[in-house]
Amino acid sequence: MKRFLGTLIGKSVFLAEKLLHKNASSFPGKAVLTVFPDYLKKIRYPGLVIMVTGSCGKGSTTRIIADSLRENGITVAHNLEGSNLLNGVASTVIKNVSFSGKLKQNALVLETDERYLKLITKYITPDYLVINNITRDQPPRQGDFDIVFGEILKGIPESTHIIVNGDDPVTKSFSLHKDNITYFGIDKYFASYEKELQDVRDINYCPKCHARLSYTYRHYGSVGDFKCPECDFARNTPDFCITSVNKDTNEITLNSSKITANELILFNLYNLAAAYAVLSLAGIAEDKIAQSLNSQHIQNKIYKEIVKKDRKYIALNCKAENNATYNLAVIHTALDKSPKSIVLGLREISRRYTFFDLSWLYDINFELLNDDTLQKVICAGPYRYDFAERIMLAGIPKDKIIILDNLDHAGKVLDEQTSGNVYGILNFDYIEPFINSVNEIE
Numbered sequence: 001m002k003r004f005l006g007t008l009i010g011k012s013v014f015l016a017e018k019l020l021h022k023n024a025s026s027f028p029g030k031a032v033l034t035v036f037p038d039y040l041k042k043i044r045y046p047g048l049v050i051m052v053t054g055s056c057g058k059g060s061t062t063r064i065i066a067d068s069l070r071e072n073g074i075t076v077a078h079n080l081e082g083s084n085l086l087n088g089v090a091s092t093v094i095k096n097v098s099f100s101g102k103l104k105q106n107a108l109v110l111e112t113d114e115r116y117l118k119l120i121t122k123y124i125t126p127d128y129l130v131i132n133n134i135t136r137d138q139p140p141r142q143g144d145f146d147i148v149f150g151e152i153l154k155g156i157p158e159s160t161h162i163i164v165n166g167d168d169p170v171t172k173s174f175s176l177h178k179d180n181i182t183y184f185g186i187d188k189y190f191a192s193y194e195k196e197l198q199d200v201r202d203i204n205y206c207p208k209c210h211a212r213l214s215y216t217y218r219h220y221g222s223v224g225d226f227k228c229p230e231c232d233f234a235r236n237t238p239d240f241c242i243t244s245v246n247k248d249t250n251e252i253t254l255n256s257s258k259i260t261a262n263e264l265i266l267f268n269l270y271n272l273a274a275a276y277a278v279l280s281l282a283g284i285a286e287d288k289i290a291q292s293l294n295s296q297h298i299q300n301k302i303y304k305e306i307v308k309k310d311r312k313y314i315a316l317n318c319k320a321e322n323n324a325t326y327n328l329a330v331i332h333t334a335l336d337k338s339p340k341s342i343v344l345g346l347r348e349i350s351r352r353y354t355f356f357d358l359s360w361l362y363d364i365n366f367e368l369l370n371d372d373t374l375q376k377v378i379c380a381g382p383y384r385y386d387f388a389e390r391i392m393l394a395g396i397p398k399d400k401i402i403i404l405d406n407l408d409h410a411g412k413v414l415d416e417q418t419s420g421n422v423y424g425i426l427n428f429d430y431i432e433p434f435i436n437s438v439n440e441i442e
Contacts, residue, residue, distance in 0.1 A: 006032045033090050043093055050108070051130070055322060061132060062110065064293070071291075117129075125159060134149055169233075186241065191219070191245075214228075254272065302317050303316060308411075311420065313424070317428050320349050343378045377402070379403055411437035
């Protein structure tokens with residue numbers, strides 16, 4: 001009876017929200033869990049439950065997994081809206097459950113917040129859990145990445161098969177606590193570097209014996225081909241590995257499959273590798289996975305390219321308070337050795353709390369952009385002077401910096417004062433203003 005009443009309450013809230021033209025992403029779940037806290041425990045879930053967690057890339061990876069499952073004839077319930085806390089997950093379940101308490105779809109795919117994973121798995125046990133990465137993310141909320149690692153570890157049920165980035169010594173550390181584990185990764189490719197860059201590294205020492213880790217190459221930060229000189233803690237060969245990346249054709253080789261990625265940004269490659277791994281473990285034939293991934297496209301909210309007057313304007317959506325996404329965008333931009341300009345800015349640091357921490361700006365390797373190909377850097381928005389100060393500390397001359405209150409006329413400024421490609425390395429709230437200003441170029 002409680003299950004029926006909870007479902008009735010939740011679906012009624014969904015209907016009311018729809019009639020009022022409101023976004024019902026988490027409120028139906030909150031309403032039901034307030035009345036019936038154990039509601040999620042009473043639901044009959046499908047035979048395939050997949051969760052994805054980590055500091056960044058959760059939404060993109062779950063979208064790839066869910067779309068690929070559908071292309072292979074499997075119906076999927078998925079929190080596409082990105083509501084990844086307990087209330088949001090409950091809303092996804094309520095939306096897709098029948099009044100008899102059974103989820104209607106053959107699979108449940110959930111993006112889950114890394115700190116809330118343990119609350120969600122208290123009620124829903126995933127068959128597979130993908131852990132994309134753990135980085136220094138949102139410091140005022142998360143604290144040190146070690147804290148996040150511990151919180152995720154608490155949320156992994158014994159029966160769950162985990163899939164982690166084997167190139168990252170942080171996520172590889174789960175092997176010290178769990179046996180049921182599979183690795184994905186990327187071999188050395190054109191964007192990897194042997195010479196150490198002055199970018200942030202989340203881990204320098206072996207988590208097993210505390211000797212200093214050594215590397216033959218890195219993709220970014222601590223991620224690459226690592227090994228401990230004193231014990232057996234090392235990258236090793238991932239179970240699912242991108243072994244080649246062709247920058248001319250965008251074709252990658254992933255295990256025995258050939259896949260054309262519409263963008264070779266590193267986090268997109270890792271998302272594809274993670275999705276490929278979990279889909280294979282879930283029983284999808286690898287040729288079918290490759291076929292599905294070949295039909296997928298990176299979301300416009302992450303990467304968007306516009307051509308105006310034979311110039312490329314590229315929007316790279318970075319997560320504020322997360323140096324990893326910014327560093328990957330900077331590395332991607334620095335690989336372009338043609339004349340270029342950069343746009344930096346954000347409107348809000350966070351919507352979750354009132355801290356205004358900008359310390360993460362100093363963990364971003366803006367120094368990589370300081371070369372003769374750089375024409376101008378536009379710093380825009382409420383934190384324009386903070387960005388400008390960081391850019392000058394990277395050695396970029398003051399006369400290359402343009403300060404704008406907002407991005408309303410950024411397109412016009414770029415059109416009149418620069419040539420070559422333009423990279424907008426921006427937080428999500430400045431992607432649309434950047435695109436709008438570019439579209440106004442005549």
